[in-house]
Amino acid sequence: MSAKGGPGRIVLGIETSCDETGAGLVRLEPDGSVRLLADAVASSVDEHARFGGVVPEIASRAHLEAMEPTVRRALDEAGIGLADVDAVAVTAGPGLAGALMVGVSAAKAYAAALGVPLYGVNHLLGHVAVDTLENGPLPRHCLALLVSGGHTQLLSVSGVAEEVTEIGSTIDDAAGEAYDKVARILELPYPGGPPIDKAAREGDPEAIAFPRGLTGPRDPKFDFSFSGLKTAVARWVEQARDAGRQLPIADIAASFQEAVADVLTDKAVRAATELGLDTLVLSGGVAANSRLSALAGQRCAEAGITLRVPRPRLCTDNGAMIAAVGAHVMATGVEPSSLGISADPGMPVSTVVAY
Template identity: 70%
Template sequence: MSEHPLILGIETSCDETGVGLVRGCELLGDEVASSVDQHARFGGVVPEVASRAHLEAMIPTVRRTLDSAGVEKDDIDAVAVTAGPGLAGALLVGVSAAKAYAMALGKPLYGVNHLVGHVAVDQLEHGPLPKPAIALLVSGGHTSLLLVNDLATDVVSLGDTVDDAAGEAYDKVARLLELPYPGGPHIDRAARSGSASALRFPRGKWGDGTYDFSFSGLKTAVARHVEEADRSGSPLVLADIAAAFQDSVVDVLTRKAVDACVENGVRTLVISGGVAANSALRALAEQRCAEAGIELRVPRPRLCTDNGAMIAALGSEVVAAGLPPSPLDLGTDTSLPVSMPLAV
């Protein structure tokens, strides 16, 4: 292989079929086919629907990615694919496709970790990640704080959600407020015209001495507020509820992330995952990082949500580290630990 091999990345952990092409830290192609509209009427992702959508979208999405990058299949040096964590059926479609491409092209296969991919993608925008770094991952299924010593070989979990992930809480609160799915963008938009100080919602696991998160109690507090207003006939100010809810979420996320940096002597914080596109989270993180003298790195919104580029970026790191390819009987792992950037 050349110094910077061309990596094809395939991501199918949830409801988006992502395919990316990366050479080193250079993004050459990035295409996504989302099935979110098919899940909207259910208020959440239906695994069987997602799996079928991946199956139908896979080959066209790979073709679009190759065409947009101006390369041929034979130019690919290695194939990287999300092996976990994620939905079982969705992961299986992606891994099966990656095996087929790897076998057909005679190229090595690398099954990699979805969560670590969310960190690796930042390098496509901001260049090599300083070592060590702290990463805050916030998405519909995950809220995690990671100590990243090396993307390919040494990632340590500092804390995780003990119940609802931040994005999941956004979706559930949006449903309470009769806002569309997915809830994050709609709550963010509504909150801009509201007052975060009009209501005070709880901060889960606030100041408990850990890096863990909890948003279930916050969701319940919002539900009780809505129920009480219904019983009393009081008017509901949707914008104020959205602003107060969002203020609670981003307050906890940013405080624990900055604390993790300070307490571990780390000067770089990466925020990624779908919720990283949230305007309030970005603004408060910028403020608190500036006050603490910490460099904040947040990929552009397109790269924060699930995509194939992040898997290709992690694959590039794994190849550069000289790690052995995954076997062709590679399985999927719905709960693949973050300490395993490369699945075995």
């Protein structure tokens, strides 16, 4: 393993955009490839569960408490010390303002103390870049479907550190947010993704014909909408309860999940086909959903598109994905951020590095 001054450069990545405190370490090899060294995550999700969603103040306090221990765990896992770090990358946005500020402040302190470059990078690009840690370099031009609790976007990617263009996004709820809201309706635990996925395995995805948002001939081709789907589930459940019927939880979960996966995969494959792209990267926390990944695999195979999906742990928010972006921007010679950078809760996906 290389230390500082060795054949590769080591990047520490810090992620605090929401409720996970992530610290990751990667090594940028001389040939430009990026290798994962360590990935440590501390989650405050249990502290938010009783509220049914993330409470920003609680998340910020949890980041403060978890930051130093999480960085230490990553260093120990990699078998190196802080002195071996050659650069620090941190999520500058988008995300919760207070949570971002904790991470940015910590990253500034580490970079200043070590005398190494600081890169305030885009959280969304991290979900794309993390795939390179598992599946190697991306093709020169590909499509990414980013699906998480806060984001649902189709991105045209020409190099993680170069040109990324949004070609479609949700106009209301993100897919992961819809999962959380439907889970609450069905009285399932928070966050809603895993319990709905589990319940759906015992259900019939064709039992209930829930709507597919923005799929009409005059609707935006590559945008998404899940608010109407969530409302349809709520009304179906309300009517069933009013009629005194026992709720078929598994069938509701399976039918809802099929509606989400159907729209996401159909639009992603159509976008890739129309743009002439033969690679689709599926990323973000919802990418760990079993039906979404299975249907994406099926439809990509039928269309002759290569599907790339990081393992579930790397799909959710983590520091390794931020370190990966930092390594890629270093490799392309992008100028580091100044120590005066600020957190940007609304950072657009077109911004790679904050200055």
